[in-house]
Amino acid sequence: MNAAQYLQQRRGAWSELEQLCAQMEKSPRRLRASQIVRFSRLYRSVCADLALADAHHLPPSTVGYLHQLVARAHNLLYRSRFFRFRMWLREMLLHVPKRLFRDPYLRVAAAVFYGLFLLSYLVGWTDPSAAQTILGQQMITTMETMYDQPPRGSLFEASTMAGFYIQHNTGIGFQCFAAGLVFGIGGLLIVGVNAVVLGLVFGYMNTTEVAGNFNEFVTAHAPLELTAIVVSAAAGMRLGFAMLITGGKTRAASLRQAGSEALPVMMLAVVLFFLAALVEGYVSRADIPYEAKAAVAIVSALLLAFYLVVIGAPAPQAQNPLSHHPTWEQILHRSDSH
Amino acid sequence: MQRESTLVAIRERGFLEVMDLALQVLRHCAPGVVAWGLVGVVPWALLNFFLVESLWGEDLSESPESWSSLLMFQLWLASWEMPLATAGVTLYLGQRMFRPRVDHRLVVRQWCGSLGQLLLLQGLGRGMFHMFCISLFVPYWFWPYLNEVILLERNRLFGRTKESNQTHDQAPIKLGTLNRAARLHSQVVGESIFRWLVATVVGAVLLGSWSVALSVLVTWVQTKTLSPWAWMQIVFPTATWCVVVFFAVVRFLSYLDLRIRKEGWEIELQLKTQAARLAMPQV
Amino acid sequence: MSLDTKVRVLTPENIAFEYEIAGPFQRLVAYAIDLGIRALSLFIFFCLYSLLLSAFNRTLGSALGLAPLFVAWFVLEWFYGGVFETFWNGQTPGKWVMGLRVVTVQGQPITGLQAVLRNVLRAVDGLPSVMMAVPTFLLGLVVSACNGRFQRLGDLATGTMVIRETRQMVQEVQPVWAPGLEEVMEHLHPIPPLEAAMARVIAAYVQRREQFHPQRRWEIAHPLAQALLRRWHREWEVDPDLLLLALYQRHFFGTPGTQAAETASSAAAPSWPVSPAGV
Numbered sequence: 001m002n003a004a005q006y007l008q009q010r011r012g013a014w015s016e017l018e019q020l021c022a023q024m025e026k027s028p029r030r031l032r033a034s035q036i037v038r039f040s041r042l043y044r045s046v047c048a049d050l051a052l053a054d055a056h057h058l059p060p061s062t063v064g065y066l067h068q069l070v071a072r073a074h075n076l077l078y079r080s081r082f083f084r085f086r087m088w089l090r091e092m093l094l095h096v097p098k099r100l101f102r103d104p105y106l107r108v109a110a111a112v113f114y115g116l117f118l119l120s121y122l123v124g125w126t127d128p129s130a131a132q133t134i135l136g137q138q139m140i141t142t143m144e145t146m147y148d149q150p151p152r153g154s155l156f157e158a159s160t161m162a163g164f165y166i167q168h169n170t171g172i173g174f175q176c177f178a179a180g181l182v183f184g185i186g187g188l189l190i191v192g193v194n195a196v197v198l199g200l201v202f203g204y205m206n207t208t209e210v211a212g213n214f215n216e217f218v219t220a221h222a223p224l225e226l227t228a229i230v231v232s233a234a235a236g237m238r239l240g241f242a243m244l245i246t247g248g249k250t251r252a253a254s255l256r257q258a259g260s261e262a263l264p265v266m267m268l269a270v271v272l273f274f275l276a277a278l279v280e281g282y283v284s285r286a287d288i289p290y291e292a293k294a295a296v297a298i299v300s301a302l303l304l305a306f307y308l309v310v311i312g313a314p315a316p317q318a319q320n321p322l323s324h325h326p327t328w329e330q331i332l333h334r335s336d337s338h
Numbered sequence: 339m340q341r342e343s344t345l346v347a348i349r350e351r352g353f354l355e356v357m358d359l360a361l362q363v364l365r366h367c368a369p370g371v372v373a374w375g376l377v378g379v380v381p382w383a384l385l386n387f388f389l390v391e392s393l394w395g396e397d398l399s400e401s402p403e404s405w406s407s408l409l410m411f412q413l414w415l416a417s418w419e420m421p422l423a424t425a426g427v428t429l430y431l432g433q434r435m436f437r438p439r440v441d442h443r444l445v446v447r448q449w450c451g452s453l454g455q456l457l458l459l460q461g462l463g464r465g466m467f468h469m470f471c472i473s474l475f476v477p478y479w480f481w482p483y484l485n486e487v488i489l490l491e492r493n494r495l496f497g498r499t500k501e502s503n504q505t506h507d508q509a510p511i512k513l514g515t516l517n518r519a520a521r522l523h524s525q526v527v528g529e530s531i532f533r534w535l536v537a538t539v540v541g542a543v544l545l546g547s548w549s550v551a552l553s554v555l556v557t558w559v560q561t562k563t564l565s566p567w568a569w570m571q572i573v574f575p576t577a578t579w580c581v582v583v584f585f586a587v588v589r590f591l592s593y594l595d596l597r598i599r600k601e602g603w604e605i606e607l608q609l610k611t612q613a614a615r616l617a618m619p620q621v
Numbered sequence: 622m623s624l625d626t627k628v629r630v631l632t633p634e635n636i637a638f639e640y641e642i643a644g645p646f647q648r649l650v651a652y653a654i655d656l657g658i659r660a661l662s663l664f665i666f667f668c669l670y671s672l673l674l675s676a677f678n679r680t681l682g683s684a685l686g687l688a689p690l691f692v693a694w695f696v697l698e699w700f701y702g703g704v705f706e707t708f709w710n711g712q713t714p715g716k717w718v719m720g721l722r723v724v725t726v727q728g729q730p731i732t733g734l735q736a737v738l739r740n741v742l743r744a745v746d747g748l749p750s751v752m753m754a755v756p757t758f759l760l761g762l763v764v765s766a767c768n769g770r771f772q773r774l775g776d777l778a779t780g781t782m783v784i785r786e787t788r789q790m791v792q793e794v795q796p797v798w799a800p801g802l803e804e805v806m807e808h809l810h811p812i813p814p815l816e817a818a819m820a821r822v823i824a825a826y827v828q829r830r831e832q833f834h835p836q837r838r839w840e841i842a843h844p845l846a847q848a849l850l851r852r853w854h855r856e857w858e859v860d861p862d863l864l865l866l867a868l869y870q871r872h873f874f875g876t877p878g879t880q881a882a883e884t885a886s887s888a889a890a891p892s893w894p895v896s897p898a899g900v
Contacts (some may be wrong), residue, residue: 003873004794014791047636054817055870059824065789070638071630071728072786075710078729156686163688165693174699175753178744181774186745239778252726256780263738280687347625355626358644361766362624540646551757554749602829606841610821613848 003057010049014066015040017073024076043073091264092271094311099261100268101312105237110228112188116195117202124203131204135197142203147210151217153287162281169225170273173232177266181234184244187236191229220293221280223301228272235265275300345435348604351595353533357540360587367434374445375583382419383575386412389587390571391542408570416578421485423579424586425449431590432490448492455488455495455515482530486593487519526596533592541581549577628770628782630728636715640728641722641785644771645762648783654715659697666693669696675900703737711736726770735779744776796871797827797866805859812853820872830862838862 020039024031031039049056050066100106113153124131132140153161172190179186205214242258243251283296345366346359364371390408424609429445487493498512523530552573562572597603627639667690675680705713711723711731722730723739731739747756761773766862770782815823822845831836839861846861849868 002875004796007794011791044634047632047634050638051636057817057820057826059794059873061823061824061828062791065791067638068787068789070632070636070789071640071784074630074632074638074728075722075724075730126708154683156683159684159686159688161686162693163686163691165673166688167691167698170695170699172753174741175744178742179748181742181778182748195648204635252777252780259738259778262733263734266741346622347623347627349625351626354647354650355641355644358626358642358645358771361644361771362626362769365766366624514705540649543649547757547759549753550751551749554751554757558749574664601837602826602833602841605822605826605829608825608842609845612819612822613844614850616845616848 003059006058007062013042013045014049014069017046017069021069021072021076039073040077043070043144046070046073052111068334088264088267092268093269094321095306096264096268097312098314100231100265100308101236101314103234103238105241106231106234109188109191109234109237113195113226113230113233116192117199120196120199121203123204124200126203128204128207135200135204139308140204143205144210145210145216147213147217148204150213152287157299158281158285160281160283162277165277165280166274169228169277170270173228173269173273174266176229177232177236177239177262180233180238181243182240184240186239186240187233189306191233194229203223214289216293217284217292219297220283221276223297223304224272224279226277227304228269229274232269233268235262235269238262238265344607345431346591346594347595348598348607349401350354350599350604353536353592356591356595357588360584360591363587363591364584367431369600370430370434370440371583371587373587374430375424375579378426379579379583382416382423383579386419386575387414387571389415393592394570400568405566405570409574411574412570412578416575416582420463420582420586421464424583424589425452425456425485425489427583427586428486428489431587435594448489452489452492454484459484459488472478481519481523483522483589483596484519485591486590487522488515491515491518493518506612514579522596522600526600537585541585544584545577545581548580549574552577559582565570569595625840626711626771626783632728638728640724640782641772641787643719643783643785645758645765645773647719647785648771651713651715651721653718654718655701658699658714663690663694663697666690675793678887697733697834699741700737702740703733706731706736707739716783721783722786723781723783725778726782731779731781735781739779739781742778743773746773746775746813794824796874797870799863799866801860801863802867802870805863806871808857808859809867809871815872816870823865823869824873826865835862 004183017039020035023035025038032248046066046069050063050070053063053066176187179190180188202218205211208214238256239255239262242254246254249257279296279300283293286293346363349561351359393408393411426445429448430440433440433444449521481487493515496516556561556568556573574577594603626642626644628642629637629639631637642841670689674685702713706723709717712721714720723736725731725735743761744756746761747758748760749758756775765771765773766779768777772782776782826841827859830841833841842861842865846859846864849864
């Protein structure tokens with residue numbers, strides 16, 4: 001059989017596959033079962049045509065067409081799984097805290113952040129002039145004028161500022177996360193710089209007469225926001241160090257696995273940034289007693305501790321299969337099966 | 339000559355694809371391109387440095403308006419010198435296209451051989467337009483691949499243009515540089531303008547991005563802000579010449595692409611490869 | 622092995638096919654389009670929001686403030702690409718315009734996780750950035766120039782690549798006809814059939830020859846025709862172009878085409894006679 005005859009014989013199948021492709025691209029879910037069976041059969045036959053192109057002496061232009069057709073059908077046949085809300089919920093409520101509980105990167109990031117924070121707090125508190133030189137006089141003046149009144153604001157201001165914090169702080173968190181890809185320490189660097197600046201500001205402000213106003217403002221949202229920045233740096237470090245410490249896998253495979261573990265952790269940080277922004281907008285500048293703000297801080301810290309420690313700790317149910325109290329994991333699994 | 343293994347796969351491409359391909363070429367021939375780029379660029383960069391330096395001493399250096407005019411002056415100079423500065427890169431790539439080992443002495447010899455035409459056409463000819471800033475805005479509307487024609491075809495300036503009658507055994511006509519350039523660029527004026535536009539936009543984006551990125555990097559390393567002088571005399575020219583050398587690679591590949599489309603160059607190579615295979619004794 | 626912007630992908634059926642890889646410059650254009658769309662939609666959202674509030678509900682406006690705008694900005698900045706690439710199977714509007722698509726390095730569609738992660742990690746490809754705000758994309762350019770698939774760091778971390786999708790019509794094998802073709806084909810009779818590689822090259826020539834000046838056709842075809850005649854030990858005064866046409870016609874069709882086929886070559890329906898004689 002010569003090439004022209006072969007083409008004549010096959011082109012019907014090719015154009016049928018093309019039509020099915022077009023249909024699938026338009027509405028993938030409205031395809032009948034018989035059409036899908038037909039699709040995969042046609043796809044396999046076109047694959048065979050491509051493999052045997054040389055044997056049938058097909059000209060280059062036809063081979064190019066076949067490459068393109070196989071690629072198109074291949075992409076549709078192995079179409080991606082859609083976003084599943086239930087799966088993500090389980091990931092966020094179950095796997096992420098467990099992962100974070102035994103995450104060395106979280107410990108390192110937390111140690112770096114809180115260590116540097118405390119150190120520079122002490123510097124700022126004991127030696128305000130040093131803080132002034134490091135931070136710059138301009139920043140000091142801005143801070144002092146910013147807090148010479150107790151933090152108050154209208155509802156309009158509160159909402160606007162909450163929105164601004166969502167946009168700005170979460171953006172910094174994302175940058176911290178992405179910078180982790182630079183050998184793992186890029187994010188740590190940003191966290192370190194932030195810790196030093198924050199520590200100096202906190203220390204210095206507590207020596208001035210506006211200390212009361214300052215503390216009243218920062219108390220409520222501090223636990224959420226500081227945890228969020230540490231978590232995003234830890235997620236970034238997981239990515240970056242996966243490139244260096246591959247654990248016997250190829251660098252790409254190691255990076256890919258770290259990516260699927262790190263992104264949910266980063267999403268946790270996003271949620272924390274959101275909550276922190278809401279607290280910072282609506283609670284921190286509200287006209288309520290300091291005790292209420294402190295209570296918000298304590299409650300949010302307790303919730304964080306519950307999430308990280310109680311859910312995150314290795315579950316003991318393996319030793320006690322007849323326990324009457326279902327574990328958190330069992331509850332979630334049960335709800336999953338409905 | 340082994341024709342089968344050219345440096346880049348020969349097929350038709352769009353201009354954006356050509357620029358992408360240029361990155362692959364740069365990756366594979368980085369040492370050669372960088373070395374020949376430096377050889378070509380350094381003299382001109384030094385010349386520009388001293389020219390700008392002589393202006394810098396006067397009161398030009400203070401006001402922001404004069405900075406922008408100094409920038410334009412540097413761009414003006416660089417776009418004039420571009421063909422002469424990148425001749426080495428073009429010759430290097432011309433050889434590298436067909437053989438993995440490049441004879442660097444041959445590059446020098448061909449460079450010297452083409453120097454006359456380069457100076458005459460690209461230096462003086464383009465300089466005439468350049469004086470009136472025409473070629474700053476339209477440097478590559480007309481005959482954008484003149485440099486490649488001069489360097490890679492190596493014809494005499496004027497050729498014999500007599501059309502001999504067609505027989506089955508006629509010899510190819512000898513064309514001069516000017517005829518060849520005219521013939522190559524005819525009927526592709528619209529496309530040349532389009533490619534020039536794209537190249538200008540992308541070039542401006544790259545220049546902006548690289549000069550800013552360089553100054554950010556330098557600032558990070560020395561932990562203090564750059565002085566205007568360092569920016570004007572070091573960072574900006576470095577970024578400019580990087581863009582110029584990159585676009586020399588792009589222009590070379592774009593020239594190949596044009597010849598593929600206009601003259602079926604890839605077909606010619608394939609047929610010649612088959613012919614060479616037939617000529618070999620059969621195993 | 623020559624450089625090219627193509628990559629081979631092996632399917633589970635063990636068939637290798639080729640994707641055209643899109644490099645930084647094609648992707649830059651798509652990114653610019655997306656950037657424009659993002660800015661435009663933020664602007665439209667701003668107009669609609671202020672219009673809505675001023676027309677209907679001032680109290681709601683004073684309660685919400687500018688928060689919706691900031692949240693919209695945030696979502697567009699960090700989740701625009703991720704959401705589109707998840708639900709549009711690896712495409713954003715910009716990529717769709719440019720005919721690009723993100724797929725995994727195995728050539729399969731990407732998951733939501735990959736889509737979101739590779740878009741978030743664009744922040745690091747944008748380094749060094751001015752004041753951590755305006756990216757220059759130098760790092761992304763260097764990294765993607767340094768690997769054969771033009772992957773930036775975000776792509777490397779998620780195992781994805783950006784490919785260019787082409788839509789081609791099926792190319793018919795066109796019969797050819799030229800004056801004197803039958804005669805040349807008669808002469809070809811005792812000559813053995815062509816090998817596949819030679820046939821491919823000749824087909825490539827025949828499909829392109831229309832665009833060349835006859836003089837140029839001679840230039841291209843002459844060396845191969847000479848080599849063929851030498852291999853066949855034939856002394857034959859023949860136009861090299863016609864010789865290659867005859868070889869093509871014999872190889873792909875077996876018989877000479879008709880003049881009608883030449884003129885109707887662009888017609889959709891295959892109207893030429895097909896001979897049963899094999900090659």
